[in-house]
Amino acid sequence: MEVEYRILNLFKSKQYDECIKLCSVALQNRSDQMIEFLQMRAMTIQTKIAGNGYEEVEYYPQQDDDYVSTAVAKTPRAGTSFLRESKTAQQFKKTASAATATAKSRGYTKTGRARSARSALHTASRASRAATALAGGAPFSAATPLSLRFMSKDDKLFSPASKTLFEYVYYCEGDVRKAMDIAFQAQKVNDTTDWWWNFSLARCYYVLGMYRNTEDCLRNALKQNKHIAIYLRLVAMYVSLNQPLSALDICKQGLSVFHEYTPLTLEQARVHDQMGNTTLALKEYRRVALEDPSNTEAIANIAMFNFYNDQPEIALRYYRRLLATNIPGSEIYNNLGLCCLYCNQWDLILPCFRQALYFSTNTENKSDIWFNLAHVALSTGDMALARRCLQVSLAINSEHSGSRRALYALDVKTSRVRKV
Known part of the structure; x- marks a missing residue:
């Protein structure tokens, strides 16, 4: 009983490494479903945290349009597509000579076109957006829990165990098709009113590029439960399909249920920014900053807009706030140095750039x-x-x-x- 208590205590205190090691030691001499359950949960949580906090929208994922049945039209109507170079991006490249370190155009993975001004500050970008569904990809090891896979469908613990097994296979093993099999089997046994399984199937379809099936599952899940994760996944799907107007419509529907919810407002601002609607994007970023004063991306975009709108004094205030609320980095100090240059604060220019060189990696x-x-x-x-x-x-x-x-x-x- 002492081992089970220690394992449960480590899991509750979020000491997942020690918990997994102790579970492996405890399972060497016996088979215990509770210990295997905790081991699976700990491994899944670790993989989730390493991949992403929550699964954000990925603009322009790599895909071959010649082999995708859901590819968008090559010549969409004006104002309904991301596949064009916005005015903000053109102005952004003209002023890049003054602030190349943080306002440098970077090509999209798919189109090669310049990013909009949203990517000016590296600390505000979502550079570490890993594909969480494929984060693991590791084969079975000796410590992989197996007995939960053979649990009887009549067992009262089948429903929570099946969800745990699905997430373990989806995140840790990276086997999307096997995770889909688990979801289908669980849906046959459980009542179909559980929205979580439709949402999980939608995640699998999304990874496989089957966007029509993804939309059907998400719509069914949305009828069963108005959950924020469903709205975010719908936004991600429509952005991947190059349908920004549909993504904005989903954001509005979500905000009507979850009023002033920061992730939805932030996605709405990103979509406007990608479409070149700088004024609307700035308005949404200001709303995010009001709801979440420590949001790095919103503050950085507001500061950058003021900098390129010939208001370096106001931009300097926002960058100083970023420096006070975030880990120091070369990008923030570089922006501070440029703002000091255009504000004629000559005594602070070189110290800022010296710190930028110190933190550059x-x-x-x-x-x-x-x-x-x-x-x-x-x-x-x-x-x-x-x-x-x-x-x-x-x-x-x-x-x-x-x-x-x-x-x-x-x-x-x-x-x-x-x-x-």
């Missing part, structure tokens, strides 16, 4: 920061220092196009001055 960020330092040097009229900063930027990353063009422009200007 990859060559691309360092190259961008040195490029911005060259812009600071040009603002003071020091051509030699600007040249050295550009040379350092190219030495760190030889493929930095902005530094190469700026260095070429400096060489041309210097040669003309010498001729005169």
Whole structure:
């Protein structure tokens, strides 16, 4: 009894690593369904946390339209598609020379078009959006619980055990088809009024790219229960199908049930941003910031909008708030340095960029920061220092196009001055 108590205590206190190890030791000499159940739950929760907090919308997932039956039209009507370059993205690229480190255009995985201004701050982006349904993918190991797979359908613990088994197979093993088999078998035994199984089948269909089946299951689940996860999954599906108007309609339906719910408002702002409706997107980001004052993405987008709207003083206030509420990073300090530059706060420019270089972890960020330092040097009229900063930027990353063009422009200007 002491081992079971220790396992349960570790699980309740969220010490999942120790809980899994103790479960493996306890299952070596005996078979206990309760211990296996806790081991499955602990492994599933760990995989969920490693993959994502909640399954967010992924814009433009990689897929081959030639083999997908649900591919969208190549020439959609104006204002009804993401597949175009928005005005904000065009303005964004024009001003990229002043803030390349944080306002740099990055290509979409599918279309190669520039991202909109939403991706200006790396700390506000959802860069770690892992495919949680395929996060595991590991085969059966010696410690994999097996006895729950052979539980009788007449057992009173079959329903909760089947849900646990489904999530374990879906998240830890990454076998979507096997998870679908478990869901079908559970639906035959259980009452079909449980919305969770329709939602789980929709997740499986979504991973497999079967969007029509996904929509049917989600609509059925929505009739059974108005749950926030169903609305978020519907938004993800319509975004993947390049139907932003349908995604916005789902957001409005969800907000009519869950008033001022931050994730739905945030998705609504992202959709508007991707469509190029900067004013509407900013309005939604402000609503998110009012409901959740510590939301990094909303604050970063508001700050960036003010920066490119020739209001660096207001943007500086928002970036200082990000610095106070988040872990320090090179992107935030780089933005602070640029805001100080345009606010003429010369005593804070170099300390901010020094901190940005200190926190930078990859060559691309360092190259961008040195490029911005060259812009600071040009603002003071020091051509030699600007040249050295550009040379350092190219030495760190030889493929930095902005530094190469700026260095070429400096060489041309210097040669003309010498001729005169």
